[in-house]
Amino acid sequence: MKKAPNFEDSWKVEIRRGVLQYAVLAIVSRHKEEGIHGYGIARELEEKTDGLLEVKEGTLYPILHRLRKERLLNVRTEKSETGPVRKVYVLTGDGDRVYRELTVILDSINEKLEALR
Amino acid sequence: MNERxxxxxxxxxxxxxxxxxxSGFETEDMLEELRIHISEAFSDKIQKKPLxxxxxxxxxxxxxxxxPKEIAEEFKRTGVRLQEQGGDDEKAFWLIARFIINMVVVxxxxxxxxxxxxAGISFYWALAVFLVFGLAEWFIRARQMREASRIEVQN
Structure with missing residues (x-):
């Protein structure tokens, strides 16, 4: 029988989900000029966070599609090192604005939480 | 293990x-991205661990x-809507277009x-009979489309 996740595990899942979309925007924002492809985003997410977010890489693609639909990301294509044409994501003007706003909100949340400790 | x-x-x-x-255009798009991701990650790993x-x-x-079900859950959770399902205007257009086509066929x-x-049947009698069938088919289809939209919204 499947064991129900404990409080700590459910909390971590919820936090991760909320943070992931922001993390993707942050990574794309770091590659403003040249853009970054899906696999590159997965690699950076793993390396820069030491796997803290425990992301299954396949779940990044629905998020990337969502961010495109919201017009926060644009896509252009380029030939990958292994041959096939891959999508390269870049931040739109709206994406840049939203990313900056979310950064301010997150900083503010961190600051207030720090005061609570 | 060979390439095949x-x-x-x-x-x-x-x-x-x-x-x-x-199924839909966006899903195909995403599957293609997954395929490229696998190919890049695989060649990356081979480079790092050649033996x-x-x-x-x-x-x-x-x-x-x-x-796969984790990807599907994220797909559902992020609310990625299928492009081909279109908006309300598109649905209304197809509903009316189907009605007109039905009438022409009748x-x-x-x-x-x-x-x-x-034949032993006049044009008007045949028209009446086919009209009943045509309208019934159109109403059933319209109901199915509404039901599909309701399920889509719930998801």
């Missing part, structure tokens, strides 16, 4: 993902990607049937 087996394993994974996702067993490396890549069929040798 590697390709088969990748395609099997992609097929399993496609089975749990709704390792290729199938183990491929399993690592697929494990990093996650179970008139043509009535004319054809009433002109058959020994």
């Amino acid at each position: 087996e590697i390709t088969q394993t990748i395609e099997e994974y992609i097929k399993n993902v496609s089975r749990v996702l709704p 390792a067993n290729k199938i183990d490396l491929l399993r690592e890549v697929l494990n990093d990607l996650g179970e 008139v043509a069929a009535s004319w054809f049937v009433s002109n058959l040798p020994d």
Whole structure:
């Protein structure tokens, strides 16, 4: 029988989900000029966070599609090192604005939480 | 493990993902991205561990990607809507277009049937009968479309 996740595990899942979309925007924002492809985003997410977010890489693609639909990301294509044409994501003007706003909100949340400790 | 087996394993994974996702243009797009991701991650791993067993490396890549149902859950959770499902305007257009096509078919069929040798039925009788069938079909279709929209919104 499947064991129900404990409080700590459910909390971590919820936090991760909320943070992931922001993390993707942050990574794309770091590659403003040249853009970054899906696999590159997965690699950076793993390396820069030491796997803290425990992301299954396949779940990044629905998020990337969502961010495109919201017009926060644009896509252009380029030939990958292994041959096939891959999508390269870049931040739109709206994406840049939203990313900056979310950064301010997150900083503010961190600051207030720090005061609570 | 030869190249053919590697390709088969990748395609099997992609097929399993496609089975749990709704069909549509965006899903195809995403599956293509997954395929490219696997190919890049796999060649990356081979470069880093040239002596390792290729199938183990491929399993690592697929494990990093996650179970197909995990991808499907994220797809559902992020609310990615299918482009081909279109908006309300598009749905209304197709509903009206289907009604008009139905009526054209009803008139043509009535004319054809009433002109058959020994048909024994006038154009207007045939028209009345086909009209009933046509309208019933149109109402059932309209109801199915509304039901599909309701399920889509719930998801």
